[in-house]
Amino acid sequence: MDTAVFPRMHVSLYVSDLAATVNFYTAFFGQPTTKIKRGYAKYVLDRPSLIISFVENAARVQSHFGHLGFQVETVAELDERLAAARRAGLVSREEMGTNCCYAKQDKFWVLDPDGVEWEVYYFHADAEFNDPRYQDDYDAASDSSQCCMAPAAAEVLTTAPMAFTLADTTTAACAPGGGCC
Incomplete structure (x- = not known):
């Protein structure tokens, strides 16, 4: 990675089937893994600037955390x-x-x-x-x-009551350049 943007986000997810996960993410990210070992795979991406790893552990897979x-x-x-x-x-x-x-x-x-x-x-x-x-x-x-x-x-x-006051609802509150999701 010659043009990495720092700080760079890192996410690690538990998965039930590492082979299926690697096949999916290789297609989704359009690149192969950066590292793959028994029960572990990692992608280091430039766009988006992200390090994401997967640990095979079906018992720890969580659902409904959002997206x-x-x-x-x-x-x-x-x-x-x-x-x-x-x-x-x-x-x-x-x-x-x-x-x-x-x-x-x-x-x-x-x-x-x-x-x-x-x-x-x-x-x-x-x-x-x-x-x-x-x-x-x-x-x-x-x-x-x-x-x-x-x-x-x-x-x-x-x-639930808000723990803060919204000062200006017309500006993007999530990130420069707008957008939350």
């Missing part, structure tokens, strides 16, 4: 990644021109072999509302088509 994802820089990059994910048969759903997490976005989703959901998205602009279809999903407590948040987390946000 992982990354924001791409351009619509063209999103289109390229989407086309590659389609060719590999990885895309679980597409959402173009959606308002999710109070941001207008184009995105697609994939599921790894253990059900970990990844979101790849392009951020267009901040929005003052979410698409109404997401509220129906929250109300029905369905996890089949969530926008950024599981139903249990949405319930906590509507019933």
Whole structure:
């Protein structure tokens, strides 16, 4: 890696089947593992700047932790990644021109072999509302088509008092360049 961006995020996930996981992530990331050993695999990525490792331990696989994802820089990059994910048969759903997490976005989703959901998205602009279809999903407590948040987390946000005051709801609170998910 000649152009690594630091600090760089590291994620480690437990997986039930390392071979299936490596096959999936090699297709999804478009590159082979950086290191693979018995029960362990690691990818060091430049775009997104991420180190992600997988430890084979079926008993420790967790579900319903939310999702992982990354924001791409351009619509063209999103289109390229989407086309590659389609060719590999990885895309679980597409959402173009959606308002999710109070941001207008184009995105697609994939599921790894253990059900970990990844979101790849392009951020267009901040929005003052979410698409109404997401509220129906929250109300029905369905996890089949969530926008950024599981139903249990949405319930906590509507019933628990905020520990902080929102000073300005028109600016992106998640990261420079906007977008949360």
